[in-house]
Amino acid sequence: MIRTIVMLGFWAIALPIAAVVCVPWVLMTGKITPLYRFGMWAAYTGVRLAGARVKITGLEKLERGKTYIFMSNHVSNLDPPLLLPLIPGRTSVMARHELFNYPILGGIMRMGALIPVNRGNRDAGIAAVRAAKDVVAQGISMTIFVEGHRSLDGKLLPFKKGPFYLAELCQVPVVPVTVTGTYDLMPKGRFSVEPAEVQVILHDPIPTSEFGTRPELMQKVRTQINSALPPEYQS
Secondary structure, eight states: OHHHHHHHHHHHHHHHHIIIIIHHHHHHHOOOHHHHHHHHHHHHHHHHHTTEEEEEEOGGGSOTTOOOEEEEOOOBTTHHHHHGGGSSSOEEEEEEGGGGGSHHHHHHHHHTTOEEEOTTOHHHHHHHHHHHHHHHHTTOEEEEETTSSOOSSSSOOOOOSHHHHHHHHHTOOEEEEEEESHHHHSBTTOOSOOOEEEEEEEOOOBOGGGOOSHHHHHHHHHHHHHHTSOGGGOO
């Protein structure tokens, strides 16, 4: 429980600093980079303080300056603050629309070009995909947790169709991502954080020429993500 308090306390301090220092800079200059970098640093540092020991592999497979859609598995609330800062360049993500209602946090998320999504509303989901397409068109990568919500047992859930529809619209390479260890760090349903080793594996990008049909692309992504999960979580 102490580790959780340390992590949340660090974020509680970092958020007003971002609001007081970085947000005015963005408003005056129109440049989001300082806010983005501070936000990613704060997110990652908070989880590291809570006991995550992180290793990433596969960065050499990415082309510098290229835009991708990263598709990852999802087992913990700590997946986003661990994964997003490790993505090269700048990335956006789809987040629960309720988070955008918080005055400071919501404003910062909008400045960072994050996409609000209401998973219970089909029309809102379509709107989120279109908004994400506009973000990708700006040269910003998207990082998506393709199961839509966290797995309870660490095994892959059925994938949502939206991310693959987005990939077809954007026509940019898809990078499957496997995150392991966060299930031990903080699984769904547990508030306390336990120390754990976390691995982030970036698989070979799937070029648009190899997408095939939407079901074929879904299967390719699923096979790669599943292949790097610990044996007890593979399906």
